[in-house]
Amino acid sequence: MTRAKYLGSFVIGLLVLIGAGWITYWILEVFLKADKSIQASIIAGLVALFSVIFTYWKEKTRSISEAHREKKIEIYKIFFDEIFEATNNMRLGREVDLSSSEDFMTRTLELKKGLMSYGSPKVINSFAKWQLVSSEAGDSASSLRGVGDVILAMREDIGLSNRGLDSLTIHQININEDLSLLSGMNKAKVVK
Numbered sequence: 001m002t003r004a005k006y007l008g009s010f011v012i013g014l015l016v017l018i019g020a021g022w023i024t025y026w027i028l029e030v031f032l033k034a035d036k037s038i039q040a041s042i043i044a045g046l047v048a049l050f051s052v053i054f055t056y057w058k059e060k061t062r063s064i065s066e067a068h069r070e071k072k073i074e075i076y077k078i079f080f081d082e083i084f085e086a087t088n089n090m091r092l093g094r095e096v097d098l099s100s101s102e103d104f105m106t107r108t109l110e111l112k113k114g115l116m117s118y119g120s121p122k123v124i125n126s127f128a129k130w131q132l133v134s135s136e137a138g139d140s141a142s143s144l145r146g147v148g149d150v151i152l153a154m155r156e157d158i159g160l161s162n163r164g165l166d167s168l169t170i171h172q173i174n175i176n177e178d179l180s181l182l183s184g185m186n187k188a189k190v191v192k
Contacts, residue, residue: 068118069158075114076123076154078107083147087174119157126153144171 031039082104089095115124130146148167155162162170 065159071114072118072154072158075111075118076158078111078114079127079150079154082107082111083151084174120153123150123153123157126150144168147171 031042034042115127119127126146126149130143130150133146134143136142145167148170151170152162152165152167
């Protein structure tokens, strides 16, 4: 934008603010000069109007959230299935090199497309952070925490409570060791 456009926008904004201030002052002046019974009626009407607007807004927000919940569960299930498949393969002593699996790559692409369409910002951010952490070699505890953050974000997004859970304790269902005491994932044993 050029300087003239900025100045024009500023002047228009200033005029709108002055007009809104003048209208607000006029409405308050008329309201304060009105009879007490009329003031009470106006206040009651405004409270009723704001209650209706608030109720409508909450209902609309809830219906949008509910409309997407089933699709989110479907998308998030892909991630859960991958994690539990990797855990089961570790338990059975199988190699867990999923990056070479064409099926894994297809499911991961579906997961990423689904996250971009239906995932909350918290889910997308935690998934992106986990990808960065897991691409760095060596720190399996950080990767485990990253997976835990993704799982907790997904649970929150579909309306479940995470009270009492953190990025490590969410995994306790699959691990025999006390994860809060582990300094690294190498010591953990998968539940058999």
